[in-house]
Amino acid sequence: MTSDREYEDLLAELRVAGLVVDPVPERVMFAAKASLSWRTIDAELAELTYDSVLDDDRLSLVRGATAARILTFSAGDLKIDVEVEGTDGELRLIGELAPAQRATVVVRHTEGTTEVETDEDGRFRTGVFPSGPISLSLRLAAGGSTVQTEWITL
Amino acid sequence: MSRPERHPPPTAGLTELVLSAAEGDQAAWDALVDRFAGLVWSIARAHRLSAADAADVSQTTWLRLVEHLGRIRDPERVGAWLAATARHECLRVIRHAGRFIADGDVDLDAVGTEPEPSTLLLATERTAALWRAVEALPERCRTLIRALMADPAPSYEDIAAAFDIPIGSIGPTRARCLDQLKRRPEIAGIS
Numbered sequence: 001m002t003s004d005r006e007y008e009d010l011l012a013e014l015r016v017a018g019l020v021v022d023p024v025p026e027r028v029m030f031a032a033k034a035s036l037s038w039r040t041i042d043a044e045l046a047e048l049t050y051d052s053v054l055d056d057d058r059l060s061l062v063r064g065a066t067a068a069r070i071l072t073f074s075a076g077d078l079k080i081d082v083e084v085e086g087t088d089g090e091l092r093l094i095g096e097l098a099p100a101q102r103a104t105v106v107v108r109h110t111e112g113t114t115e116v117e118t119d120e121d122g123r124f125r126t127g128v129f130p131s132g133p134i135s136l137s138l139r140l141a142a143g144g145s146t147v148q149t150e151w152i153t154l
Numbered sequence: 155m156s157r158p159e160r161h162p163p164p165t166a167g168l169t170e171l172v173l174s175a176a177e178g179d180q181a182a183w184d185a186l187v188d189r190f191a192g193l194v195w196s197i198a199r200a201h202r203l204s205a206a207d208a209a210d211v212s213q214t215t216w217l218r219l220v221e222h223l224g225r226i227r228d229p230e231r232v233g234a235w236l237a238a239t240a241r242h243e244c245l246r247v248i249r250h251a252g253r254f255i256a257d258g259d260v261d262l263d264a265v266g267t268e269p270e271p272s273t274l275l276l277a278t279e280r281t282a283a284l285w286r287a288v289e290a291l292p293e294r295c296r297t298l299i300r301a302l303m304a305d306p307a308p309s310y311e312d313i314a315a316a317f318d319i320p321i322g323s324i325g326p327t328r329a330r331c332l333d334q335l336k337r338r339p340e341i342a343g344i345s
Contacts, residue, residue, distance in 0.1 A: 007332050011302060017284045018303040024195040028209050032191050032216040036175065036183040039220050053249045069250065110213065133214040135221075151217040153210045153243055 031110070038108065043137070043146040046075035051152075073136070073149040080136065080147075084154055090128045091154055093136075097122035102141035109134045172229035187216065189306060190233055194240045196304035197316045200297045201244040207251075211243045233308065234315035241316050280341075287338035295331035302328065 050072035052058050058067075069084040082095035097103060100122035107114045107126050114127040136149040171189075174182035194215050198208035218239050219232070226235060288299055301316055302308065314321040335341075 002329065002333065002336075007329060010332055010336070011307070011328075014284055014288065014299065014303045015305050015307065017281045017288075018196070018300075019305055020281050021285045022199060024191050024212075025205065025209065028195065028212050029187065029191055031209075031213050032187045032194075033180075033184050035213065035216045035220050036178070036180055038217060039178060039223070045221060045225070051246065053246055132210045133217050135217065148221065150221065151214050153207075153214045153247055 038135075040137075040146075040148065043148040044075050046073035046078065046080060046136075046138075046147050046149045048072070048150045048152060049074040069154075071152065075147050078140075078147060080138070080149065082136075086128065089131055091131055091134075092128050093124075093126045095124050095126075095136075097124075097138070104139040104141075106137040106139075107134055108137055168232050169229040172223060172226060172232050176223035186219075186232065190236050191216075192304040192306060193233065193301075193308045193312060193316075194236055196301050196308075197237060197240045198244055200300040200316075201241075201248065203244060203247060207247050211240060211247055214243050215240045231311070233312040237308075237312045237316035238318070241318070283341045287335055287340035290338055290340060291331060291334060295327075295334055298324075298327055299331050299335065 048071060050070070052067070052070040071082050071084070073080040073082075077099070079098045080095060081098070082093045085092050085094055093107065095105070097118060100120070101118070102120060103118050103122070103124075105116050105118060105124050105126065107129050109129040110132045111130055114129055116124050116126050118124040131154055133151050134154050135151045138147045138149075139145075140147065168186075168189075171182045171186050175186060191212070194212050195208060198211045203211060215236060219236060222235075226232060288296060288303075290296075291299060298313070298317070301313055308316075310321050310324045313324055
């Protein structure tokens with residue numbers, strides 16, 4: 001019978017092994033600490049309410065095909081549908097706001113931001129950005145309020 | 155070998171840190187990162203994400219906490235919140251990667267968490283052997299043990315949130331997995 005103390009000692013030894021062999025990379029620590037600078041106040045949060053990657057029904061329909069990833073973010077009555085275009089390293093989003101309206105769409109990504117205006121039907125196509133965490137910030141023309149989507153890894 | 159005692163209890167002052175960080179207090183935020191970055195990283199690596207994917211999942215997890223700072227219902231449980239968020243992001247990344255494999259299955263071996271050979275050369279024989287023994291465990295054990303290896307040591311509550319399993323199951327599973335580990339040939343005769 002092994003005592004709790006022996007398990008704890010073995011785990012402590014394993015913890016040291018983890019620190020030597022697979023530590024949190026410094027750039028990961030740095031990025032984590034720097035992420036507080038993305039803090040915003042007074043922006044409404046649009047939650048991720050659909051991700052085709054987690055949709056088993058769709059997955060079984062398109063298995064094997066290179067179907068584009070589709071995401072939906074929702075904040076109150078506002079829906080933001082986007083399709084992810086491109087491959088690793090160079091991505092862009094094709095999107096649409098419902099209800100249709102004009103807005104400035106800012107893609108926030110690890111290397112900065114890229115900005116685009118929607119057309120009068122609420123449609124937009126962003127510039128390219130690198131893969132990694134992204135979030136959309138929308139300044140709605142009507143009312144001037146700001147909506148931000150949850151961050152997601154693309 | 156004695157138990158490391160340098161860390162405060164896992165839940166000390168978390169509510170204060172979260173509330174201060176929500177006000178933009180960088181020192182409080184840094185303290186949260188210092189406390190939980192190891193856990194988030196270990197969860198990503200426990201899911202066998204590559205270093206690049208683990209870095210993305212880690213960053214997304216922290217950015218999600220930034221946007222949720224003022225909305226967290228129970229700030230004292232921020233570790234469990236981070237663990238669950240990291241797990242969900244890992245699953246997304248794994249499933250998205252699976253898309254590009256012809257038969258649609260997720261090929262976990264294709265990503266792998268093999269350390270750089272040079273890293274293992276720097277480690278002592280015992281450390282390298284322990285690492286290899288963990289890697290050789292059956293998947294469920296390897297995953298749990300890798301997450302428990304996070305530094306600072308994670309609470310059972312955080313680990314339960316990381317894998318969506320009952321807290322009560324962690325102790326017995328941990329014991330079973332560590333017993334298996336001790337019998338691995340990789341560490342036989344190396345002390």
